[in-house]
Amino acid sequence: xxxYYLDLALRSLKRNKVLTTLMVLALALGIGATITTLAxxxxxxxxxxxxxxxxxxxxxxxxxxxxxxxxxxxKRVPYLMSYIDAMNLIHARKAERQAAMAMSQxxxxxxxxxxxxxxxxxxxxxxxFFPMFDAPFQYGSGxxxxxxxxxxxxxxxxxxxxxxxxxxxxxxxxxxxIEDHDFRIIGVLRTWAPQPRFYAVHLGGHSxxxxxxxxxxxxxxxxxxxxxxxMMGYGKSIDVEHLETAPAIWLGLWVQLPNAADVxxxxxxxxxxxxxxxxxxxxxxxxxxxxxxxxxxxxxxxVPDDVRLQAGLAFGFLLICVVNTVxxxxxxxxxxSREIGVRxxxxxxxxxxxTQFMIEAAIVGVAGGVLGLVFAELGLWGIxxxxxxxxxxxxxxxxxxxxxxxxxxLASLVAGLLPAWRACVVxxxxxxxxx
Amino acid sequence: MEIRPILASLRRHRIPAALIVLEIALACAVLCxxxxxxxxxxxxxxxxxxIDEQGISVITVNGTDPALAASDIPRNLAALRGIAGVTxxxxxxxxxxxxxxxxxxxxxxxxxxxxxxxxxxxxxxGGEQALGLHLLQGRFSTPTNTRTAA
Numbered sequence: 001x002x003x004y005y006l007d008l009a010l011r012s013l014k015r016n017k018v019l020t021t022l023m024v025l026a027l028a029l030g031i032g033a034t035i036t037t038l039a040x041x042x043x044x045x046x047x048x049x050x051x052x053x054x055x056x057x058x059x060x061x062x063x064x065x066x067x068x069x070x071x072x073x074x075k076r077v078p079y080l081m082s083y084i085d086a087m088n089l090i091h092a093r094k095a096e097r098q099a100a101m102a103m104s105q106x107x108x109x110x111x112x113x114x115x116x117x118x119x120x121x122x123x124x125x126x127x128x129f130f131p132m133f134d135a136p137f138q139y140g141s142g143x144x145x146x147x148x149x150x151x152x153x154x155x156x157x158x159x160x161x162x163x164x165x166x167x168x169x170x171x172x173x174x175x176x177x178i179e180d181h182d183f184r185i186i187g188v189l190r191t192w193a194p195q196p197r198f199y200a201v202h203l204g205g206h207s208x209x210x211x212x213x214x215x216x217x218x219x220x221x222x223x224x225x226x227x228x229x230x231m232m233g234y235g236k237s238i239d240v241e242h243l244e245t246a247p248a249i250w251l252g253l254w255v256q257l258p259n260a261a262d263v264x265x266x267x268x269x270x271x272x273x274x275x276x277x278x279x280x281x282x283x284x285x286x287x288x289x290x291x292x293x294x295x296x297x298x299x300x301x302x303v304p305d306d307v308r309l310q311a312g313l314a315f316g317f318l319l320i321c322v323v324n325t326v327x328x329x330x331x332x333x334x335x336x337s338r339e340i341g342v343r344x345x346x347x348x349x350x351x352x353x354x355t356q357f358m359i360e361a362a363i364v365g366v367a368g369g370v371l372g373l374v375f376a377e378l379g380l381w382g383i384x385x386x387x388x389x390x391x392x393x394x395x396x397x398x399x400x401x402x403x404x405x406x407x408x409x410l411a412s413l414v415a416g417l418l419p420a421w422r423a424c425v426v427x428x429x430x431x432x433x434x435x
Numbered sequence: 436m437e438i439r440p441i442l443a444s445l446r447r448h449r450i451p452a453a454l455i456v457l458e459i460a461l462a463c464a465v466l467c468x469x470x471x472x473x474x475x476x477x478x479x480x481x482x483x484x485x486i487d488e489q490g491i492s493v494i495t496v497n498g499t500d501p502a503l504a505a506s507d508i509p510r511n512l513a514a515l516r517g518i519a520g521v522t523x524x525x526x527x528x529x530x531x532x533x534x535x536x537x538x539x540x541x542x543x544x545x546x547x548x549x550x551x552x553x554x555x556x557x558x559x560x561g562g563e564q565a566l567g568l569h570l571l572q573g574r575f576s577t578p579t580n581t582r583t584a585a
Contacts, residue, residue, distance in 0.1 A: 067548055068540070107498050119497060309472065316465040323458040330451060422450065 001352075002359075009360040016332055020364065023328045027368035027415070030321030031408050032375025033314040039376070039400050040383060041311045043393055044208065045303045048194035052134060053293040055256050057095075057263065059270055060289040061085050063249070063282065064234045077289045079202045079300070080232065080249035085277075090126065094269045095255035095262070097132040100218060101125040102228035102251050103203040108214065109177040110165050120161065120213035121205050122178070124221045124228065130156070130187075132256050133199065138162075140172040140187035143217055151223045156187035156215040176214070181224045183216060195393065196302050198293055203252050204229025207302050208390035218251075266290060322415050325364070329419040333357060340423055341431025353424040361416020362409060369408035376404060484531040487567025493530055508559070526559035527566070 013020045047053050060077040063085065064070045070078045081089075086100040106122040129135070130142035139162075143154050155176055162171055175182040193211030201207065216226070227240065228250045235247025243250060257263045270288040277283035291299060333340075340353055376396060383394040396404075445452045494515070499507055508526055515524040529535060536554040558566070563575045 117498060313465060313469060313472075316461065316468070320458060320461045320465060323454060323461060327451065327454045327458065330454070418450070 001355075005356045005359045006363075008356055009363050012332070012336065012360065013363065016335075019328055019332055023325050023364050024368045024371060026321045026324045026328070027364065027408065027412060028371035028375055030318035031368060031372030031404060031411065032379055034311075034318045034407065035372065035376035035396075035400065035404050036379030036383065037307070037311040037314040038403075039380060039396055040390070040394055041303070041307050042400065043195065044307055044390055045297075046195065047294065048196055048198050049133065049293070052132075052256075055258055056132070056293040057255050057257050057266070058291050058293070058296045059089065059253055059255060059266070060291075061270070061274060061277075061283075062285040062287045063247070063277075064285065066284040068234060069285075070234070077287050078232070078249050079252075080230070081251045081253050082247070082249050083244040083251060086251045086253050089253060089255075089270075089273070092269070092273075094266055095257055097128040097256040098253065099126045099129040099132055100251045100253045101129060101199060101203065102218070103200055103205045103212075103230070104221070104226050104228055105204075106178050106214065106226060108161075108165075111174070111176075114165055122214045122216060122221075122226070123200075123212050124216055124218045124226060126218055128256075129215065132254065133194075135192050136190040138188045138190045139170045140185070142187055142215075148217050148219055151219040152217055153181060153183045153220050153224070154186045154217065155183040156189060157185055158189050158211050158213050159191050160210070161213045162188045178214065178216065178221075179224060179226060183220075189215075195390075196297065198297060198302070199252065199254060201252070201296070201300050201302060202230065206389045208393060263290070318411065322411050325412065325415040326418050329357075329361060329364075329416055330422060333419040333423040336423075337426050338431050338434065340426045341428040344426070344428035345432055350424040353426075354420045357420035357423050358413065358416050361412045361420065364416075365409045365412025366405075368412060369405045372408055373401070373404050482532065485566075485568060486531055490567060491530075491565070512559070523561055523564040525562040525565035527562055528557040529554075531556070 049056070059081075060079060061081060062070060062077050063082055064078060070076060081100070090098050090100060102124045104122045104124055105119050107117055108120050109117040123129070126148050127143055127145045130137070135142075137156075138159055140156070142156055143152060146152075147154060155178065157165075157171070157176065159168075162168060165171070165176070166174065171185050171188060174185050176185055177183075189211075191211065193209070196207040197205065197209075197212075200212075205212070222244065225241075228243075231238070231240075231243065231248045231250035233246065233248040238246045238248045240246070255266065257266055267288075267290050270290060271286070274283060274286040274288050278286055297303070343353065344350075373396075380394045380396060384391050496511070512524050512526065515521055529537065531554070537556075538552055539555050541551045541553045542548065560578065562568075563570075568575075
């Protein structure tokens with residue numbers, strides 16, 4: 001029976017070539033726009049580290065004075081931490097792992113003969129960074145807590161930097177010149193660029209795009225006067241030479257808390273720490289916050305609002321296209337009332353007529369899906385040429401590819417519901433009399 | 436014009452008429468939203484920022500040796516001024532509405548409470564002409580106010 005309906009459907013579609021083309025085009029445009037924006041939205045708001053994101057948390061403290069609050073509405077807690085607080089929290093060891101970090105634009109001078117100096121994105125951090133974020137190593141490893149305390153001048157570099165400077169060879173043990181000092185390479189990372197760069201929110205640098213090039217111990221880097229990209233002061237003046245003791249926030253702190261009991265315990269610890277600092281006279285506020293990774297991404301609006309708006313608009317456009325297709329399908333069905341009357345008189349049930357027209361709609365859907373994919377690829381090509389951070393990442397992956405077909409079929413079946421129903425309630429008698 | 440036959444015929448074909456109305460409504464909604472968003476973006480792009488944007492080119496120099504900066508900067512500025520068509524050249528720390536502002540609170544007394552966020556720009560001599568700034572009150576700094584690096 002299915003083969004028969006298929007045959008009927010194809011024949012009727014071929015007979016009304018213009019209408020068919022219009023329907024396929026309309027659906028394909030709507031699907032193309034929707035898939036393009038959805039692919040970008042999914043890319044940008046995806047979980048950057050799915051195997052661990054439930055265990056990673058971002059604590060916040062408020063060292064700001066009462067008469068000069070961080071946010072005038074009083075509702076936001078500062079999104080960075082001062083050096084003293086970060087080190088206090090780390091040394092208290094209340095979480096399984098913890099790492100403080102800052103970003104810095106650093107000047108790298110290649111070993112002689114390999115090229116001119118260039119700027120690269122650097123991360124100043126502590127020893128737990130690599131195990132906590134599951135950064136994959138190609139050669140070597142990260143540094144130890146002793147290296148942190150001892151202000152070691154060591155560095156972990158990204159695979160892309162290794163390729164650029166050392167041709168991809170095992171460069172562990174070689175020196176790299178960062179700003180004015182030589183650092184010894186102790187590890188090379190495989191390609192690692194979590195999208196979005198969740199650990200760099202508010203620290204400077206881009207949320208999307210290439211990974212960071214070089215990672216150095218915080219204390220070792222500060223001993224060489226490397227400056228963080230972002231710092232905010234809450235005192236009268238900040239002595240940038242002595243950032244560690246200045247009234248300024250410039251570090252982000254991430255902690256790993258394996259289960260809910262740990263989270264609750266850490267929250268309590270944070271609250272107690274803030275109260276302690278108020279008692280000591282360092283703080284004037286006891287506000288604290290502890291956000292999970294995905295929650296932090298959401299509350300800091302890492303995904304540009306534009307992207308959500310575009311997805312919403314594209315969906316509205318798809319709705320228009322579906323309604324359009326409903327109208328066109330309806331026109332096509334009602335034109336064939338006589339044929340339907342004949343079929344019903346010959347014994348076809350209402351369900352059979354309904355199935356026949358649903359299959360027609362499904363065929364339009366499949367054809368529209370193929371064309372829609374072409375439009376989606378075109379749309380993503382256009383996005384790749386936009387001057388946006390995430391531009392180079394806009395691609396259709398396999399699941400979006402399959403999703404396109406699913407959405408397209410659904411859209412065309414929904415579009416076909418009304419015309420099919422209208423066709424199957426056609427009374428055969430008046431149609432036959434007209435013949 | 437006889438509207439009643441038109442309405443009567445529409446009433447007979449209710450479903451197609453409803454579909455067309457729905458489609459026009461949706462299309463209007465999407466179009467209005469899109470036009471509004473574009474209008475907002477255009478307004479954002481045309482924010483006035485007190486400088487003569489049309490007439491300015493910004494050249495960013497990174498990574499020079501700090502020890503040579505005191506001699507490099509005047510030499511670079513002299514070279515820029517020598518280019519035909521350049522009416523003024525000056526050094527500045529950043530441009531208005533740039534991505535990395537230097538923000539600071541602003542009070543009228545040393546211990547006052549901050550109510551205004553301001554961004555601070557440090558300009559070399561000739562900065563006012565190069566940026567095309569318009570003075571509302573007071574005066575620009577004179578050469579006697581400025582100190583040069585030793």
